[in-house]
Amino acid sequence: MQSQLALKHLRQQEQELAVLRERQRIARDLHDAVSQTLFSAGLMLDKLIARGGHDSFTEQTLLRLTDLSRSATAEMRTILYELRPDALANADLADLLTNLADIVSARTQAAVETRLDSLTLPDDAQIAVYRIAQEAINNLIKHANPSSVLIELVNASDAVTLTIADDGAGFDPAHSGAGRFGLANMIERAERVGAALHIDSEPGQGTVIRLRLESVWEMA
Incomplete structure (x- = not known):
């Protein structure tokens, strides 16, 4: 009976470890791909705004896109914290x-x-x-x-x-x-x-x- 409980506990630990590793992998992929893409998009928008010479509509559109880019970046950080509770606790x-x-x-x-x-x-x-x-x-x-x-x-x-x-x-x-x-x-x-x-x-x-x-x- 004790050996069965020990085996069940070991399998549960292995499953939890597998889930943790998968969450960490997803977090790395999101950071390396999506977060970096959003960061690059934000830099490009900042450069376009800094160049100036835009009509009013284009200027407002660029500013709105900048806000959306920053919002998406902040939301992505939140998702990464959810995937990595250790990062949330240590930040x-x-x-x-x-x-x-x-x-x-x-x-x-x-x-x-x-x-x-x-x-x-x-x-x-x-x-x-x-x-x-x-x-x-x-x-x-x-x-x-x-x-x-x-x-x-x-x-x-x-x-x-x-x-x-x-x-x-x-x-x-x-x-x-x-x-x-x-x-x-x-x-x-x-x-x-x-x-x-x-x-x-x-x-x-x-x-x-x-x-x-x-x-x-x-x-x-």
């Missing part, structure tokens, strides 16, 4: 949030301001903070229609604080339900790592989402 959190800011800039008309301290958190905390930020960003892109967005990460001696604020449509948290806008997932992720999540929003008054994670280094 500078400021870089991860900058990537999300690039997506907001490319997919909305909002002016995006970032104030980001450089740091890498313990794995569970790092992934939780990133996922909460990702959910908040997805919500404001889909629902808020903001003209300005602030993404701030402060690494103080007593806590790490993430703030995502926008001046968009807002909503009433009391009547939205935890399941709407992914709030339930955000709350669950925060609780899982002992963080405090505060959501301040009113219809027509924008939204401020603040995540405070204390004593984070004790989790390492």
